[in-house]
Amino acid sequence: GMTQFLTKAQGMPKHIEAALVQTTRNFIWNDSRSPPINIEQLHQPIDAGGIDLLDIKSRNEAIEITWVKAYLNMSPSRPTW
Numbered sequence: 001g002m003t004q005f006l007t008k009a010q011g012m013p014k015h016i017e018a019a020l021v022q023t024t025r026n027f028i029w030n031d032s033r034s035p036p037i038n039i040e041q042l043h044q045p046i047d048a049g050g051i052d053l054l055d056i057k058s059r060n061e062a063i064e065i066t067w068v069k070a071y072l073n074m075s076p077s078r079p080t081w
């Protein structure tokens with residue numbers, strides 16, 4: 001979607017990523033200090049016992065990897081930087 005495009009085009013600062021993760025945790029767990037379910041479990045698909053919650057850190061890592069892949073592409077279709 002649009003947020004993925006913007007993250008790929010502009011990057012996402014780590015402090016924004018951390019704030020989004022914290023906001024998500026606060027929302028999911030109602031500001032509980034002791035989360036009842038591990039966040040990693042919530043990232044799992046529904047059929048694996050999770051709620052298919054977006055893993056922002058993993059998504060940003062994947063976006064960065066696609067950027068590196070495009071940068072290292074030495075074919076004629078390589079983007080001009």
